[in-house]
Structures are given as C-alpha cells and as structure tokens.
Amino acid sequence: QSALTQPASVSGSPGQSITISCTGTNSDIGGYNSVSWYQQHPGKAPKLMIYDVTNRPSGVSYRFSGSKSGNTASLTISGLQAEDEADYYCSSYTSRSTLVFGGGTNVTVL
Amino acid sequence: EVQLVESGGVVVQPGGSLRLSCAASGFTFDDYAIHWVRQPPGKGLEWVSLIGWNGGSTYYADSVKGRFTISRDNSKNSLYLQMNSLRPEDTALYYCARDRGIRLYKYDMEVWGKGTTVTVSS
Numbered sequence: 001q002s003a004l005t006q007p008a009s010v011s012g013s014p015g016q017s018i019t020i021s022c023t024g025t026n027s028d029i030g031g032y033n034s035v036s037w038y039q040q041h042p043g044k045a046p047k048l049m050i051y052d053v054t055n056r057p058s059g060v061s062y063r064f065s066g067s068k069s070g071n072t073a074s075l076t077i078s079g080l081q082a083e084d085e086a087d088y089y090c091s092s093y094t095s096r097s098t099l100v101f102g103g104g105t106n107v108t109v110l
Numbered sequence: 111e112v113q114l115v116e117s118g119g120v121v122v123q124p125g126g127s128l129r130l131s132c133a134a135s136g137f138t139f140d141d142y143a144i145h146w147v148r149q150p151p152g153k154g155l156e157w158v159s160l161i162g163w164n165g166g167s168t169y170y171a172d173s174v175k176g177r178f179t180i181s182r183d184n185s186k187n188s189l190y191l192q193m194n195s196l197r198p199e200d201t202a203l204y205y206c207a208r209d210r211g212i213r214l215y216k217y218d219m220e221v222w223g224k225g226t227t228v229t230v231s232s
Contacts, residue, residue: 091217
C-alpha cells in the first residue's frame with residue numbers, strides 16, 4: 001500500500017488560510033469517507049483533528065475543516081495562528097481493511 | 111484519565127525478536143480496537159497493525175505481515191506487539207493508539223500513548 005501524497009511543506013502568515021492536500025486512489029480516499037487528519041508537534045504524539053472527512057472531535061478549533069473531492073482530501077486551517085505550526089498527516093481506510101497515512105506536511109507560520 | 115503507556119522498546123540486532131506492550135487505563139479496554147503506529151526517526155507516520163476489541167480480528171501492513179503479531183489480554187488491559195525477524199528499517203518510535211469506535215472499527219485514533227523506541231542495529 002503506497003502512502004498518500006501530501007505536499008512536504010505549506011506556509012502562511014498569521015490570520016491567513018492555508019489548505020493541505022492529500023491524494024490517494026479509488027482504493028482508499030476515493031472509495032470511502034474514512035479520511036482523518038492528525039496534527040503533530042515536535043516530540044509529541046499525534047492529535048486527531050478531523051475524522052470521517054469533515055468532522056471535528058470535541059475540543060478541536062472550528063478553524064480546522066476538512067473536505068474531499070474524488071481521490072483528494074483537503075485540510076483547511078483558517079485564521080492561521082502560531083500554535084498551528086506543526087506537522088500534519090492525513091490517513092484513509094483502504095479496500096484491504098488497512099490504514100494508510102500520507103507522508104506528512106510541515107506547516108510554517110511566517 | 112484515559113491513558114495508554116507503551117513499553118519494551120530496546121536496541122536489538124537485525125534478525126532478533128522483541129515484544130512491545132501497551133498498558134491501558136481510564137476506559138473500558140475491551141470496548142475498543144487498538145492500533146500500532148510507528149514513526150522512524152525524522153520521518154512520517156506508518157500504520158502497523160490493528161486488533162479488534164475481543165482480539166478476534168487482526169490486520170497488518172504489508173511491511174510487517176508474517177513477522178509481527180498483534181495480541182491483547184483484556185483481563186490485563188494490555189496490548190502486545192510481537193516483533194520477529196527485525197530489520198534496520200523497523201527502527202522507529204512505536205505508538206499504540208485507541209480506535210475511535212466503540213465495538214466498531216472507525217480506523218482513526220483519538221487516544222495515543224507517548225511511544226516506545228525500537229532500534230534495530232548491529
């Protein structure tokens with residue numbers, strides 16, 4: 001199972017919006033609504049930010065939103081803040097009943 | 111407090127074996143499927159394995175299938191990963207993580223441990 005494709009880095013200024021893409025295939029992202037996004041700060045465990053494409057767990061800021069079109073999912077962070085600087089990973093359920101992650105995107109707040 | 115604590119990570123030679131453990135507390139352990147996820151130094155996350163809430167179903171990434179075995183002991187609130195025929199590319203921080211579903215597979219993880227480090231080197 002190949003990793004999902006994410007851009008290596010994305011940057012934005014405070015207050016701006018950024019979008020991270022995550023591209024897969026019909027056997028993962030395109031075939032199921034089980035796409036999740038995780039935030040990971042250096043030295044910390046990942047934190048679930050979005051599940052089932054668009055849903056936010058309790059306690060996650062409304063500034064984080066998810067979407068999907070075809071084989072590509074996206075995470076948008078609006079009103080970018082310094083604390084949003086982290087690595088972000090997408091994941092998807094696959095047709096083989098496994099899970100696949102993206103390669104990760106480093107978000108920099110300028 | 112809901113908590114997962116991994117242990118068992120050490121330095122091991124290529125071809126060797128190791129068993130990781132994950133101790134759960136603060137929730138009804140046998141209601142949840144549990145995943146192992148690893149992260150090589152400086153690299154991204156890689157899903158390793160999943161076990162159902164009663165241990166009846168297990169799933170593996172191709173990279174570890176046939177070498178790793180996931181298991182659980184619900185009487186001890188514990189999860190295990192038996193790792194055999196270890197390779198240098200298995201070197202990573204290994205996390206256990208709770209699936210979000212209650213007696214359902216959701217394939218996303220809302221509770222994570224801090225991880226335990228496995229180094230495969232001669």
